[in-house]
Amino acid sequence: MREFTYKSRDGEVRVLINVNHEECLRGLLSNYTGCAAFVSRSIPGAVKVGCPVMVIDDGESGKDINTVLNIIKWVHGLGLDRDGVFIGVGGGSVLDVVGFSASIYLRGVDYVNVPTTTLSMVDAALGGKTGVNALGIKNVIGVIRQPRAVIIDFSFLDTLPMQNYVDGFAEVIKYGVTMDEELLEYVIGNKDALLSRDGEALEWVVYRSLINKARVVERDELDRGGERVVLNYGHTVGHAIESATGFSISHGRAVAAGMICEARVGVRLGYTSPDVPKTLTHSLGSYGLITRIDIAGAIGSIINAVTRDKKRSGNYLKLPVVTDVGRWELVKVGIGEFTRLVIEECRSIP
Numbered sequence: 426m427r428e429f430t431y432k433s434r435d436g437e438v439r440v441l442i443n444v445n446h447e448e449c450l451r452g453l454l455s456n457y458t459g460c461a462a463f464v465s466r467s468i469p470g471a472v473k474v475g476c477p478v479m480v481i482d483d484g485e486s487g488k489d490i491n492t493v494l495n496i497i498k499w500v501h502g503l504g505l506d507r508d509g510v511f512i513g514v515g516g517g518s519v520l521d522v523v524g525f526s527a528s529i530y531l532r533g534v535d536y537v538n539v540p541t542t543t544l545s546m547v548d549a550a551l552g553g554k555t556g557v558n559a560l561g562i563k564n565v566i567g568v569i570r571q572p573r574a575v576i577i578d579f580s581f582l583d584t585l586p587m588q589n590y591v592d593g594f595a596e597v598i599k600y601g602v603t604m605d606e607e608l609l610e611y612v613i614g615n616k617d618a619l620l621s622r623d624g625e626a627l628e629w630v631v632y633r634s635l636i637n638k639a640r641v642v643e644r645d646e647l648d649r650g651g652e653r654v655v656l657n658y659g660h661t662v663g664h665a666i667e668s669a670t671g672f673s674i675s676h677g678r679a680v681a682a683g684m685i686c687e688a689r690v691g692v693r694l695g696y697t698s699p700d701v702p703k704t705l706t707h708s709l710g711s712y713g714l715i716t717r718i719d720i721a722g723a724i725g726s727i728i729n730a731v732t733r734d735k736k737r738s739g740n741y742l743k744l745p746v747v748t749d750v751g752r753w754e755l756v757k758v759g760i761g762e763f764t765r766l767v768i769e770e771c772r773s774i775p
């Protein structure tokens with residue numbers, strides 16, 4: 426078991442790793458007048474802590490404004506007041522939609538994240554980015570508001586299909602390649618233990634991933650042009666791939682392809698060591714995260730999505746670029762140049 430806290434403008438956030446979620450939740454709930462739990466449709470019986478439970482359709486199709494309205498209607502019917510708490514139990518899609526609903530219900534109530542996928546354990550549960558997709562655009566509606574606690578119970582991973590399980594390693598490899606070479610080496614060197622879901626190896630990787638993310642969030646919580654942009658490495662192209670393919674490719678695999686593409690573009694721009702795309706291809710490939718994506722067929726939509734990317738400033742994108750494994754810098758690239766290099770470098774991945 427590991428525990429740490431991080432500071433935010435909403436107060437201190439507790440992060441508990443490799444714990445029993447029901448024991449932890451029971452301890453927390455005594456601070457509130459009421460609770461409402463929102464649980465992924467994949468694990469409907471997951472939480473038995475005495476809160477009313479609403480089952481949520483997860484995946485990108487459930488991450489929309491109608492789900493938010495249904496949640497708000499339901500909790501309002503329950504009479505949950507401003508001293509109540511929402512508990513989100515699911516993958517990143519459920520946590521994003523529940524966190525967003527909590528942030529706007531009665532102008533904001535507390536929420537607790539209980540992630541149930543590897544990706545949500547190492548990334549989505551921490552950092553306070555909440556939101557939904559709309560107009561075919563990923564996360565176009567949302568706010569930044571921190572959870573009160575993140576409770577990580579590895580027993581949820583017992584039912585998670587392998588394809589979803591490995592998705593989270595795209596984000597772990599992202600932390601490694603951008604800011605933590607030791608983490609990347611560990612993930613490459615302990616692949617067998619991690620793929621067999623060994624608790625000790627997982628605990629270290631989840632802890633190290635979340636500590637990296639938490640320290641970045643503490644320094645640039647609101648993502649105002651500071652360090653937090655690094656967490657978006659691979660996501661400019663990754664989100665574009667997700668949108669262009671109608672979200673038929675998982676977030677983890679889209680980010681994996683996005684990182685390889687952005688690394689190749691970085692090499693062409695003269696910032697990135699040629700070792701970086703090679704290391705990414707090797708590490709992501711060893712976790713089965715490289716999917717052949719028909720970028721050529723989706724290039725128009727990708728350009729469209731890139732030009733609407735939230736990192737755009739006028740005719741430029743401000744992108745995190747990995748210079749060498751474990752090091753990155755912020756680079757301003759013209760949108761025209763960036764899209765031209767994406768077309769030239771990323772038609773075929775790997």
Ligand SMILES: NC(=O)c1ccc[n+]([C@@H]2O[C@H](COP(=O)([O-])OP(=O)(O)OC[C@H]3O[C@@H](n4cnc5c(N)ncnc54)[C@H](O)[C@@H]3O)[C@@H](O)[C@H]2O)c1
Pocket residue numbers: 465466467468483484485488515516517518519521541542543544545548549550551552553554555581582583584585586589592676677
């Ligand atoms: N807010 C953030 O900071 C942040 C960061 C990264 C990703 N995200 C978002 O997270 C989402 C991706 O998250 P994800 O990869 O967890 O996907 P997901 O939430 O879509 O879940 C993937 C699948 O796993 C199933 N599932 C969940 N838990 C399960 C379990 N324990 N056993 C069996 N099946 C289970 C779900 O039903 C779903 O089919 C994307 O929408 C992405 O944008 C948000």
